[in-house]
Amino acid sequence: QKEVExxxxxxxxxxxxxxxxxxxYSNSAFQYFMWYRQxxxxxxxxxxxxxxSGNKEDxxxxxxxxxxxxxxxxxxxxxxxxxxATYLCAMDGGSQxxxxxxxxxxxxxxx
Amino acid sequence: xxxxxxxxxxQVLKTGQSMTLQCAQDMNHNSMYWYRQDPGMGLRLIYYxxxxxxxxxxxxxxxxxxxxxxxxxxxLRLESAAPSQTSVYFCASSEVTGAYGYTFGSGTRLTVV
Numbered sequence: 342q343k344e345v346e347x348x349x350x351x352x353x354x355x356x357x358x359x360x361x362x363x364x365x366y367s368n369s370a371f372q373y374f375m376w377y378r379q380x381x382x383x384x385x386x387x388x389x390x391x392x393x394s395g396n397k398e399d400x401x402x403x404x405x406x407x408x409x410x411x412x413x414x415x416x417x418x419x420x421x422x423x424x425x426a427t428y429l430c431a432m433d434g435g436s437q438x439x440x441x442x443x444x445x446x447x448x449x450x451x452x
Numbered sequence: 453x454x455x456x457x458x459x460x461x462x463q464v465l466k467t468g469q470s471m472t473l474q475c476a477q478d479m480n481h482n483s484m485y486w487y488r489q490d491p492g493m494g495l496r497l498i499y500y501x502x503x504x505x506x507x508x509x510x511x512x513x514x515x516x517x518x519x520x521x522x523x524x525x526x527x528l529r530l531e532s533a534a535p536s537q538t539s540v541y542f543c544a545s546s547e548v549t550g551a552y553g554y555t556f557g558s559g560t561r562l563t564v565v
Contacts, residue, residue: 349492375553384456384542384556385495429495431553439485439510440554444494 344368347430347443356452360417364430364443367411373433374406376415379445380426388428389415420450454478458543458557465533465564473528473560475543483546484526485510485554486518488539495542501526533564 347364354360362376373392377385389404391397391413397404405414413432417424430443459474477484485500497510501520515537517529526545530537540561544554 373552382559384544384558385554386556387553390553439497439500442495444492 345430345432345441345443348446349444351447351449353449353451354420356420356422356450358420358450360415360420360424360448360450362415362417362428362430362446362448364413365411366413366432368432369408369411371432374404374413375431375440376402376404377429377431377442378426379429385429422450422452425449456543456545456555456557458541458560460560461558462561463563465530465562467534467564469533470529470531471533471562472530473541473543473562474525475527475557476525477543477545477555478524479545479547479555480523481545481547481555482523483548484520485544485546486516486526486528487542487544488512488537489542489559490539498528498541530562533562535564538562538564 345366376389378388379385391404391406394406394408401418403416427445427447429445431440456477482503486498487495489495496512498512498516499510499518501507504523507518507520519527540559542559543557546554
């Protein structure tokens with residue numbers, strides 16, 4: 342079992358839809374959870390950052406962490422064509438110290 | 453506010469040639485990383501440097517060497533390029549290893565023919 346699992350998609354939604362992106366993980370030692378957004382032919386950029394369980398909201402974006410289920414989510418409200426990108430989840434590597442990334446979900450928001 | 457700067461942006465090499473990818477950050481970060489990104493494989497860590505003067509292997513170090521030249525600069529060298537090293541290479545930096553997230557450069561697209 343991979344340490345971090347993420348459905349690669351692609352996911353296609355109409356403009357204005359609510360988008361739900363998810364990752365599961367296997368290591369209960371993970372404490373820090375992140376979401377990165379990567380536009381085509383660009384480097385990943387940090388979108389959301391959460392420590393331990395709970396929710397965090399930033400504008401149209403909400404990150405959710407459920408440590409009991411080892412499941413994290415990113416919700417995008419009122420999705421826009423400019424949200425079309427690949428979204429990668431990441432979490433601290435516990436004793437390894439480095440971030441471990443999911444493989445990314447490609448999202449397309451159609452006007 | 454440059455962040456993480458990578459050079460070159462594109463490169464084509466012949467099998468067996470060598471080259472060095474350069475990376476510099478201006479955020480006074482302690483840790484720096486080299487990743488490669490391939491379709492269906494995600495981001496894979498090649499080498500990292502937790503602090504100036506230290507380097508460690510990541511998930512896929514074979515065929516690569518690194519140098520942490522100073523706190524700002526971290527270079528990746530391919531001694532004898534192989535077609536399997538065709539990839540997009542990203543440099544990243546962070547204040548500390550893991551925890552607070554990384555800042556990435558814009559990438560180097562390398563093709564080995």
